[in-house]
Amino acid sequence: MIVFNDDGCIKCGACQGTCPTSAIEVTPNAIVHCDTCGEEPKCADVCPNGALKVEEYEIAEGISQARLVFNSILCDQCGKCEEVCPQETIKVTGTKLKEVEGFCVMCQKCVDICPVDVIGVPGVKEPAEYxxxxxxxxxxxxxxxxxxxxxxxxxxxxxxxxxxxxxxxxxxxxxxxxxxxxxxxxxxxxxxxxxxxxxxxxxxxxxxxxxxxxxxxxxxxxxxxxxxxxxxxxxxxxxxxxxxxxxxxxxxxxxxxxxxxxxxxxxxSPVDAEGIGRDVEKCDFIGACANKCPTEAIRVVTKTGMSCPALVETDAEPSFTSCIRCGACASVCSNDALKVEQYEVTINGEAVARDRIAFNPSKCNQCGDCIEACPYDMIHKTENPKLPIAGFCTLCGQCLEACPEDALCYK
Incomplete structure (x- = not known):
């Protein structure tokens, strides 16, 4: 059985490109591959004609492992193997002599080509730790x-x-x-x-x-x-x-x-591609969102020359700036007062996980490292002992409710 160390994978796709049976797919999130169902392949079990079979293969002296072999002559392209494949790698192609693909033959070409050695075979070559x-x-x-x-x-x-x-x-x-x-x-x-x-x-x-x-x-x-x-x-x-x-x-x-x-x-997918979205065409720079945000994570200069939520006059042009939850502040917080957490929001009726910034004021020593790290100058100190620093987005959604133009939404 071929095993992968996902943590060390650089997603180069070399393993996918070299696999002769298309049993590996490298996606941005994971590596999908035939694992022979723990050496008890379901595809072989359901094949009515014996076109897919399990064979013991000696990959090193004294070490044998199961691999799949395919007989094109016996295949009637019924599709049962594709239906039961838990990894969804098995595909019926319809191509002569290669009617089915997506099964591992233990050729180990993926092991040999991996530039960072994170692909291996248990007992023979363990994948590199990362x-x-x-x-x-x-x-x-x-x-x-x-x-x-x-x-x-x-x-x-x-x-x-x-x-x-x-x-x-x-x-x-x-x-x-x-x-x-x-x-x-x-x-x-x-x-x-x-x-x-x-x-x-x-x-x-x-x-x-x-x-x-x-x-x-x-x-x-x-x-x-x-x-x-x-x-x-x-x-x-x-x-x-x-x-x-x-x-x-x-x-x-x-x-x-x-x-x-x-x-x-x-x-x-830049970090601001998910979380709070703003429709630029709808936004009228009213500032209600900034005034409503409990952590002062939005800064708006209105068309009337008012900076919100500070409520001070300014000559600056109308603008909208917000925390994008990049996590830079949390990455420099030595006391874990700031953390990036997953939070569930509803988009088009579906619950999805998004990053938010969580803050524990009891751990904050107001060192200011987070202020220096913030690329948008959003993080700042306050006079409120219960909120000694502000400017981070918790994805609470209060800004969405406050916007009279419906210019804000979860994305």
Whole structure:
């Protein structure tokens, strides 16, 4: 049985690309794969013709494990195997000689190709352990950055700098903690507000190598963090993979531009994509939401020149600013007075979980670290002993009820 350590998975998709029977699907949230139902495959049990069978396979000396074998001649495409598959990997394709796919044959190609060794076989090769303890790492944590620069372009505020390809990136104070860099990083090297990101999807549209340009320097071979590129000593060229992490480090470092890669990225999900949504067309900058918010997590400058909830006059243009629950404040709180928690809200009649900021005033020592960490200058001290700091969103929904224009909603 093939096992995965999800914590260490970088979602590169190499395992999915190399699997000959399409038994692995890498999604932004998880790895879906045939686990042979704990070596008692249900698909084989229900197959009326014996097209799918369980076979004991010796994968190492003295170690045998169950694998699935498929006989195309016996398959009548009845679909019973697809119906019972608990992982939903089994699919009836209708393709001759490959009428069914999605079952594990224990070829171990996924184990061999994994660049971070988080795929294994119990008793033969255990998946690598991965320490993903982000507690205490702060609003921006960079570890083992390979300097590919993939995270630079997605940053909406230009806060990420790559001074030299192959050297770690730096993040400046303009960072708004949106998390797009972390979602994009091919090697799990950057984390925002101590959160494990849901990775963006990606597809390599083309990855080409011009052997006529190659000078056999092996820069790409040595630079590839996942050892995907192999040297071809007989011809002084290299062999590029059909699937990889798509970090483009090899392309950027090649001195003769012999490599080209085209990657299509899926949409990212910035931290403010979920929680409180605002319809810009409906918003009339009245300020009722800011005045109603019990934690002063909304700041509005009205069209009449009033700053709410402070209720002071200002020459600033009408604007709306709010806590987006990025968690930067919680990531620097040394006493756990601020925490990110999951909270259930109802959207279109369905209960869904969203992040909120929880605050325990008894633990707050008003050190001010959270104020400095907040990228929107929302967190601030107050004179209220029961609420010594304010500016964080608890998703209480009172702003939604207060808005006379129905411009706010859960999303």
């Amino acid at each position: 320490d993903l303890d982000l507690k205490g790492k702060g609003p921006v944590y960079i570890k083992d950055c390979v300097g590919c620069g993939t995270c630079v372009d997605p940053c909406p505020v230009g806060a990420i700098t790559l001074d030299e390809v192959g050297s770690p990136v730096t993040v400046n104070d303009d960072c708004i903690r949106c998390g797009l860099c972390s979602q994009t990083c091919p090697w799990n090297a950057i984390f925002i507000a101590e959160k494990k990101p849901i990775k963006r999807t990606k597809e390599i549209k083309s990855f080409t190598f011009d052997s006529a340009k190659c000078i056999g320097c092996n820069t790409c071979v040595e630079a590839c963090p996942g050892d995907f590129i192999a040297a071809n000593s007989s011809s002084l060229t290299v062999a590029i993979p059909s699937v990889c992490a798509a970090c483009s480090l090899c392309v950027n470092l090649c001195p003769v531009n012999a490599l080209e890669i085209d990657v299509e990225w899926g949409e990212g």
